[in-house]
Every structure is written in structure tokens, then in C-alpha cells.
Amino acid sequence: MSSRRIPKTNVKSSEETGADLGKTIQRLRKAYNLSLGELSEQSGVAKSIISQIERNETNPTLSTVVRLSRALDTTVDEVLRGEQQSLFIDHQQKSGIPMLESQDGLCRLAIAGPLNLVDVFQWYDFHAKEKGVLESSPHPPGTIEHLYIVSGELEVTTGGEAKLGKTGEALRYRADVPHRIVNVGQGEAHAIMMLALKQFGAQ
Amino acid sequence: MSSRRIPKTNVKSSEETGADLGKTIQRLRKAYNLSLGELSEQSGVAKSIISQIERNETNPTLSTVVRLSRALDTTVDEVLRGEQQSLFIDHQQKSGIPMLESQDGLCRLAIAGPLNLVDVFQWYDFHAKEKGVLESSPHPPGTIEHLYIVSGELEVTTGGEAKLGKTGEALRYRADVPHRIVNVGQGEAHAIMMLALKQFGAQ
DNA sequence: AACCGGTGTTCTGTATAACGAACAACAAGT
DNA sequence: ACTTGTTGTTCGTTATACAGAACACCGGTT
Numbered sequence: 456m457s458s459r460r461i462p463k464t465n466v467k468s469s470e471e472t473g474a475d476l477g478k479t480i481q482r483l484r485k486a487y488n489l490s491l492g493e494l495s496e497q498s499g500v501a502k503s504i505i506s507q508i509e510r511n512e513t514n515p516t517l518s519t520v521v522r523l524s525r526a527l528d529t530t531v532d533e534v535l536r537g538e539q540q541s542l543f544i545d546h547q548q549k550s551g552i553p554m555l556e557s558q559d560g561l562c563r564l565a566i567a568g569p570l571n572l573v574d575v576f577q578w579y580d581f582h583a584k585e586k587g588v589l590e591s592s593p594h595p596p597g598t599i600e601h602l603y604i605v606s607g608e609l610e611v612t613t614g615g616e617a618k619l620g621k622t623g624e625a626l627r628y629r630a631d632v633p634h635r636i637v638n639v640g641q642g643e644a645h646a647i648m649m650l651a652l653k654q655f656g657a658q
Numbered sequence: 659m660s661s662r663r664i665p666k667t668n669v670k671s672s673e674e675t676g677a678d679l680g681k682t683i684q685r686l687r688k689a690y691n692l693s694l695g696e697l698s699e700q701s702g703v704a705k706s707i708i709s710q711i712e713r714n715e716t717n718p719t720l721s722t723v724v725r726l727s728r729a730l731d732t733t734v735d736e737v738l739r740g741e742q743q744s745l746f747i748d749h750q751q752k753s754g755i756p757m758l759e760s761q762d763g764l765c766r767l768a769i770a771g772p773l774n775l776v777d778v779f780q781w782y783d784f785h786a787k788e789k790g791v792l793e794s795s796p797h798p799p800g801t802i803e804h805l806y807i808v809s810g811e812l813e814v815t816t817g818g819e820a821k822l823g824k825t826g827e828a829l830r831y832r833a834d835v836p837h838r839i840v841n842v843g844q845g846e847a848h849a850i851m852m853l854a855l856k857q858f859g860a861q
Numbered sequence: 862a863a864c865c866g867g868t869g870t871t872c873t874g875t876a877t878a879a880c881g882a883a884c885a886a887c888a889a890g891t
Numbered sequence: 892a893c894t895t896g897t898t899g900t901t902c903g904t905t906a907t908a909c910a911g912a913a914c915a916c917c918g919g920t921t
Contacts, residue, residue, distance in 0.1 A: 476720075491869060501910045506869060513908060516878080517679075520720045521738070532735040535724070580806075601781065603850055605808050625783070647806060647850050649781065694899060704880050709899060716878060719908080 476520075477511040479534050483527045484509075498526035561587030561638075579648040583609070583638040590635050600630035600650055607644025610637045679723075680714040682737050686730040687712075701729035764790030764841070767851070782851040786812070786841040796834050803833035803853050810847025813840045 484494050495502035507513040524531050561584040603625045610619045611626050613634035620626045638644040687697050698705035710716040727734050764787040806828045813822050814829050816837035823829040841847040
């Protein structure tokens with residue numbers, strides 16, 4: 456199940472921790488007018504290490520970063536900020552929820568969720584008879600669809616990627632590209648579908 | 659010059675990262691119903707390492723913690739915060755750190771939805787054994803909770819008002835006041851719980 | 862020129878975090 | 892029983908983060 460791609464990233468140290476941590480540390484240190492020795496004294500981290508961290512020549516342990524963050528009066532996330540790997544891009548758009556019933560007549564999609572909050576998320580009760588297929592055209596950019604499978608076996612295909620979910624499992628996938636849900640099990644399938652529209656600016 | 663105050667907390671090297679990280683990681687992982695292997699696959703961290711981290715037998719690298727945090731849809735600070743063992747209910751917390759069981763041990767609440775969109779909504783898989791009760795303290799103002807009852811019979815009490823829902827029905831109620839969900843039917847009850855947080859552009 | 866106290870850098874050796882594989886324990890299926 | 896799968900664990904090896912000391916560099920005094 457759940458085939459989120461593996462990041463892999465075996466880059467040099469901090470490429471994967473986000474932006475270059477070193478620069479941030481150094482900026483903070485200089486902002487406090489601290490020398491390497493002083494920061495070392497206050498944080499308990501060897502100054503040689505701090506030097507290497509600032510030049511991104513090492514991949515520090517969590518405890519080291521925590522100690523530095525504390526000494527610099529900030530938090531780890533604050534230090535890490537600046538990266539924004541853009542897991543999801545924040546876009547905005549309005550809804551225009553078209554779909555309601557299926558094409559082949561085998562799928563039923565009933566609105567079960569709130570409509571007055573329709574701009575944020577939508578919530579459907581989804582029933583599919585055997586072999587039922589629900590084709591969906593792209594939703595607004597950034598939309599994420601969630602499918603909680605109450606019973607049965609459903610396969611979701613999106614962007615060339617297919618995921619299989621069984622009873623009790625939850626699938627999560629991008630919905631801003633064409634996607635399809637197929638009841639690949641035997642008998643009827645029942646699921647709760649949620650659409651989460653991304654529409655608030657996260658810097 | 660220089661010489662800021664000295665925070666200086668010199669504990670053990672592994673425990674010095676704050677609360678015990680391992681337990682938090684494990685709680686998050688279990689809340690997502692992920693195995694070590696699955697989390698390993700999704701995070702890119704060897705499962706042996708995750709195992710050791712959860713038992714606080716290692717002092718992880720920042721990049722490792724970052725990868726785990728991302729896979730668990732949270733931030734490093736959230737993980738470090740440890741959440742002073744808010745076992746019981748009280749799953750609202752600040753950013754929706756998850757929990758597992760209710761106070762009477764009869765209810766299970768697992769995260770099924772995204773946490774990185776935590777400011778907008780949260781989505782839980784809710785199971786309650788017979789007579790199970792889930793007490794919740796108030797969520798942020800404007801929060802609306804939705805309960806889709808997959809099977810069983812649940813009664814929601816909020817603000818002195820009680821609503822009864824049966825299989826296939828959906829309840830909707832304010833969640834910014836103390837509220838309680840009781841399994842009043844016979845046998846286990848299963849529901850999907852959604853929390854819709856109001857605020858946009860908060861702060 | 863020598864000192865100095867201060868900066869940041871590059872040396873050590875040691876400790877250990879990381880990975881992957883092999884393992885054990887416990888399920889369900891056949 | 893025997894698989895087959897999945898859980899979490901421990902093992903063997905390599906890579907490297909860490910601390911501390913030694914180093915190089917740069918002002919300012921005398």
C-alpha cells in the first residue's frame with residue numbers, strides 16, 4: 456500500500472535538511488555578535504563542529520542542533536526554515552464541483568459533508584458496484600483527495616501511478632490531475648471521499 | 659561584550675533533546691497505523707534506525723529526524739515538543755498531535771487524514787467499543803466536528819445538546835466547547851471523524 | 862621585529878549513527 | 892505440521908559526527 460516515493464537523497468549533508476542550515480546558524484550567531492568560541496561555550500558544542508556546520512560540511516545530530524538552537528534562542532524549525540521543499544505548492548482557485556454521479560452508473564457519489572465550507576473541503580459518500588469506475592477530471596491545483604475505504608477494494612490511478620486500498624485503509628493522492636477510482640474487488644465497495652482544497656498561503 | 663545568558667542544560671546526550679523523542683515518534687507512527695517497514699519506506703530511514711530511535715538508543719542525525727518528521731506530516735519541533743504525555747483524550751492540542759486511546763480505553767482514534775493541512779482540517783478514524791466514551795476538551799474557536807457513522811450508534815453531547823446518529827448518518831456539531839461521544843448502541847461503533855478548523859489567515 | 866588575545870580553520874582519535882541483511886516472533890493461509 | 896507474510900529486533904560494516912588540541916591568520920600594543 457501507500458507508495459509514496461522514496462526520497463533517496465543521499466546528497467551531501469544538509470541538502471536534505473532543507474536550505475543550508477549553516478548559513479542560518481551563522482547568521483544567527485553573528486546577529487548575536489557571538490564568536491565560534493563563545494557560541495561553543497554557551498551551547499556546549501565544540502567550536503570545530505560549529506564551524507563545520509556553518510559550512511555545511513557535516514550532518515549534525517539532533518542533539519547538536521537542539522543545543523545550538525537553544526543557545527541562539529530559537530527553535531529547530533526556525534533554524535530549518537528557508538527550505539520549503541515544496542511538497543505541495545499552494546495555489547488557489549475556486550471550486551466548481553461538477554461531479555455528482557458516475558458515468559457508468561455503477562458508482563454513486565453522495566454529498567455527505569458540509570457545503571458551506573465547500574471552498575475548503577468537500578466530503579462524499581462513495582459507493583461503487585463491482586467493476587465500477589469513477590473517472591474524475593482534475594480538481595483545482597493543490598487539491599488532495601483522500602479516500603477512506605470502509606469496505607471493499609479500490610484502486611486509484613493518478614498520474615500513471617496506481618495504488619490499491621483495502622478495507623480499513625486510507626489512500627491519499629493528488630487530485631489536480633486526472634484520476635480514476637476502480638472497484639477491483641468483488642462485491643460492492645464503500646468509501647468516504649474527501650477533497651481538500653489547498654487555498655491558504657503557507658509561506 | 660557578548661556574553662548572553664547561559665541556558666546551559668547539561669543532561670545526558672540522548673535525553674537532552676527534550677522529551678523522549680522515541681515515544682513521540684512511535685506514537686505518531688502508530689497513529690498513522692504504519693509499521694516500521696512502511697515508515698522506513700516512506701521516510702527513507704532504515705527501519706533498524708527507527709527502531710533504535712523509538713527506544714532512545716541512538717542520537718539521531720538532524721537529517722534523519724527531518725525525514726521522519728516529513729513522513730509523519732509534522733515538524734521537527736512538534737516531534738521534539740513531546741507533548742507532555744497527553745495520553746488520554748485531548749487530541750486537539752496546538753497542532754493536533756495525535757493520540758491513541760480514550761481515557762476508558764474503549765475508544766481508538768487514529769489519524770487517517772493529513773496533518774500538514776492541520777490548520778484546516780483533521781481527519782480521524784474512530785472506533786469505540788460498547789459503552790465507550792470519548793471526552794474532548796474544546797477545540798479552537800469556530801471548529802466544527804463532523805462524524806460520519808460507518809456502523810453502530812453514537813450519541814454526541816455538546817453544549818447540553820445531544821444528538822443520536824446511526825449507521826450511515828452524519829452528525830455535525832460545534833467542537834469549540836467540551837463535547838462527548840458515547841457509543842450507545844450494542845457492539846462496536848465505527849465512525850469517521852473530521853475536524854474543520856475555521857480560521858483562515860490566522861495570526 | 863617580536864609578543865599578545867582573539868578570530869576561524871584543520872588536524873587528530875574515538876564514539877557511534879547509519880544502512881542492509883539476517884534474525885526471531887507471531888500471525889494467517891494452504 | 893509447513894509455508895508465506897509481517898512484525899520488530901539484533902548483527903556486521905562503513906561512514907562520519909564529535910571533542911579537543913594544534914594550527915594559521917589577523918589586529919593591536921610595546
